[in-house]
Amino acid sequence: MDKSVVTAKGQVVIPSRLRRKYGIKKGTPVSVYERDGEIVLRPITDEYIRSLQGIARNWRGNLMKALQEEKARERKL
Numbered sequence: 001m002d003k004s005v006v007t008a009k010g011q012v013v014i015p016s017r018l019r020r021k022y023g024i025k026k027g028t029p030v031s032v033y034e035r036d037g038e039i040v041l042r043p044i045t046d047e048y049i050r051s052l053q054g055i056a057r058n059w060r061g062n063l064m065k066a067l068q069e070e071k072a073r074e075r076k077l
């Protein structure tokens with residue numbers, strides 16, 4: 001388990017072992033969010049973006065189907 005200290009400006013140093021492992025370099029954007037009482041940092045790397053490829057297409061298809069079904073139910077009323 002690695003340890004880091006928060007500076008007066010709220011900055012945290014990510015240990016080099018983890019930066020290398022996750023491909024975090026100077027200027028790499030990170031997503032910061034809260035999950036179950038924890039603060040999570042997720043690097044937004046090219047690899048991460050590629051892993052999301054196609055996710056919106058499936059989501060949009062399911063959303064469109066749900067909207068069409070809702071519209072059909074409304075017409076019956």
